Amino acid sequence: MQMRYLLDELRTVYEELPDLLDQVSASENASLPLMHDNNRAPHIVYVHQIGYLMCTYDKLEEEDLQQLQDFEFAFSEDGDEKKYFYHTFKTRELDNLLGDIYHKILDMERAIIRDLVTRILQFTPQLIKAVNFAAELDCFLSLALVARQNNYVRPILTDDSLIDIQNGRHVLQEMTVDTFVPNDTKILNDGRINIITGPNYSGKSIYVKQVALVVFLSHVGSFVPADGAVIGITDRIFCAMGSKSMTAEQSSFMIDLHQVGMMLRQATPRSLCLLDEFGKGTLTEDGIGLLGGIILHFANYEFPPKVLLCTHLTEMFNDNVLMKSENIKFYTMSVLKPGNNCVSVDDIVFLYRLIPGHALLSYGLHCARLAGVPEEVVKRATLVLDALKSNEPISRLANQKILAKDQQCKDAVAKMLTFDAYKGDLEQFFQEIFPAEF
Known part of the structure; x- marks a missing residue:
C-alpha cells in the first residue's frame, strides 16, 4: 500500500514537471549574464535515461563558457532547428532531487505488478473455476439470446x-x-x-x-x-x-x-x-x-x-x-x-x-448473365455450347475488326494472283496492299 502511495506521488510530480521546469528555466535565465531572444531563451528539459539539461539554440563559445563555469557541454541535436544541451548546477541539482522520474515510475509499476501476480497466483484454482464458469455462462447467454432473436427451436x-x-x-x-x-x-x-x-x-x-x-x-x-x-x-x-x-x-x-x-x-x-x-x-x-x-x-x-x-x-x-x-x-x-x-x-x-x-x-449461361458477364461473352458461349451439343465444328469468332482483316487479306491474295512480278513495281505493289504498314 505504501508503494502505491509513493507511485501516485511520483506520477503527480511527473505530470507537473513541465510547469516546474518552466519556472526553474525562468529563474535561471534571469540570473544568466548572457542576453537571449525571448523566443529562443535557454530552457531546462527532461530527457529519459539522461536527466535534466539546459537547452540552447546557440552554441556557447569558449569565452561564454568561461563566464559560466558550471556549464558543461553534453551533446547537440540536429533537426528543424539545431539544439545544444549542457549540464549546469541547477540541472545537477534536479538530477539529485528528482532523478530519472519516468523510469522510477516504470520500475515501481513493475514491482507492484509482480507483487500482484504473486498474490493472485495463490488463488489460481479458484480463479480458474470462476473464469470457466463465466465463460460457460457467457456461451449459454449468447446462444439463448440468438435463439430468442431468431426464433430457434429446441432440438x-x-x-x-x-x-x-x-x-x-x-x-x-x-x-x-x-x-x-x-x-x-x-x-x-x-x-x-x-x-x-x-x-x-x-x-x-x-x-x-x-x-x-x-x-x-x-x-x-x-x-x-x-x-x-x-x-x-x-x-x-x-x-x-x-x-x-x-x-x-x-x-x-x-x-x-x-x-x-x-x-x-x-x-x-x-x-x-x-x-x-x-x-x-x-x-x-x-x-x-x-x-x-x-x-x-x-x-x-x-x-x-x-x-x-x-x-x-x-x-x-x-x-x-x-x-x-x-x-x-x-x-x-x-x-x-x-x-x-x-x-x-x-x-x-x-x-x-x-x-x-x-x-x-x-443454367450456367443464365447465372453468367446474373453475375454481369458481358452479353457478347454469353452469346459466344451459347454458340460454342450449341456446336458441341450437335457435334459440329465451332464457328470462328466474327466481329467487325476480324471481318475487316479477313477482307483485307482476301483482297491482297486477289491482287497478288494478278500481279506480274517481271513487269510490275514490287515495292509500290505492297504499298497499295498494306498502306498502313508503309
Missing part, C-alpha cells in the same frame, strides 16, 4: 442415427437476404446417401451447410434455426467442401482427396459426410469415376453414414455409373422455367426449394 437428441429437420434454415445466410426459403431434411434408415443436383446459384451448398450447422448446434446445447428437429447422436462431421488453404503445399484437388480419404476411412453409421462439387478439380472422366466410386463405396455399407452430396457431374446418371440402391436418393433444387425457348434471365426463377429428382442442366 430433440436421440440415440437413433437419423436427421429429421422441419423447415431448417442457415444461421448466417438468413441474416443476409430479405427472404430465406427453408427446407426439410429427412435421413432415416433408408436413403441415407442424398445426391443433390441443380443449377448454379440455386442454393445447394447453402442447404448442405445448414444441415451440418443444425446438427452441430444441437450437439453443443444450442437451439436450432428450424420449426422442429430430431437429431441422432453424431460422432463426426466430415467435410469435403472445396476449402482453399494458401499455406498448404498441395493443389486444391489434392486437398479435396485428403479430406475424402479421411472420410472414407473413418466414417461410421453415426457420421455426417458432406461433399460439395467433389471431382471438378480434375478431368471430367476422372472426376466422374472417383465420385461414382465414393458413392458406391458408401452404398455398399450395411448401414451407411448420412451423406449429403452436391454435384454437377450429371454424366453419372446418363452413363449408368451408379447402380440402383435403396441407400441412394436423388434431390434437386427446383427452378421455375416458363418454356424451353426462354433466353432472358428474367425467364428463369430459382425457387431454392429441395425436391425429389435430379436435374441435368446447370
Whole structure:
C-alpha cells in the first residue's frame, strides 16, 4: 500500500514537471549574464535515461563558457532547428532531487505488478473455476439470446442415427437476404446417401451447410434455426467442401482427396459426410469415376453414414455409373422455367426449394448473365455450347475488326494472283496492299 502511495506521488510530480521546469528555466535565465531572444531563451528539459539539461539554440563559445563555469557541454541535436544541451548546477541539482522520474515510475509499476501476480497466483484454482464458469455462462447467454432473436427451436437428441429437420434454415445466410426459403431434411434408415443436383446459384451448398450447422448446434446445447428437429447422436462431421488453404503445399484437388480419404476411412453409421462439387478439380472422366466410386463405396455399407452430396457431374446418371440402391436418393433444387425457348434471365426463377429428382442442366449461361458477364461473352458461349451439343465444328469468332482483316487479306491474295512480278513495281505493289504498314 505504501508503494502505491509513493507511485501516485511520483506520477503527480511527473505530470507537473513541465510547469516546474518552466519556472526553474525562468529563474535561471534571469540570473544568466548572457542576453537571449525571448523566443529562443535557454530552457531546462527532461530527457529519459539522461536527466535534466539546459537547452540552447546557440552554441556557447569558449569565452561564454568561461563566464559560466558550471556549464558543461553534453551533446547537440540536429533537426528543424539545431539544439545544444549542457549540464549546469541547477540541472545537477534536479538530477539529485528528482532523478530519472519516468523510469522510477516504470520500475515501481513493475514491482507492484509482480507483487500482484504473486498474490493472485495463490488463488489460481479458484480463479480458474470462476473464469470457466463465466465463460460457460457467457456461451449459454449468447446462444439463448440468438435463439430468442431468431426464433430457434429446441432440438430433440436421440440415440437413433437419423436427421429429421422441419423447415431448417442457415444461421448466417438468413441474416443476409430479405427472404430465406427453408427446407426439410429427412435421413432415416433408408436413403441415407442424398445426391443433390441443380443449377448454379440455386442454393445447394447453402442447404448442405445448414444441415451440418443444425446438427452441430444441437450437439453443443444450442437451439436450432428450424420449426422442429430430431437429431441422432453424431460422432463426426466430415467435410469435403472445396476449402482453399494458401499455406498448404498441395493443389486444391489434392486437398479435396485428403479430406475424402479421411472420410472414407473413418466414417461410421453415426457420421455426417458432406461433399460439395467433389471431382471438378480434375478431368471430367476422372472426376466422374472417383465420385461414382465414393458413392458406391458408401452404398455398399450395411448401414451407411448420412451423406449429403452436391454435384454437377450429371454424366453419372446418363452413363449408368451408379447402380440402383435403396441407400441412394436423388434431390434437386427446383427452378421455375416458363418454356424451353426462354433466353432472358428474367425467364428463369430459382425457387431454392429441395425436391425429389435430379436435374441435368446447370443454367450456367443464365447465372453468367446474373453475375454481369458481358452479353457478347454469353452469346459466344451459347454458340460454342450449341456446336458441341450437335457435334459440329465451332464457328470462328466474327466481329467487325476480324471481318475487316479477313477482307483485307482476301483482297491482297486477289491482287497478288494478278500481279506480274517481271513487269510490275514490287515495292509500290505492297504499298497499295498494306498502306498502313508503309
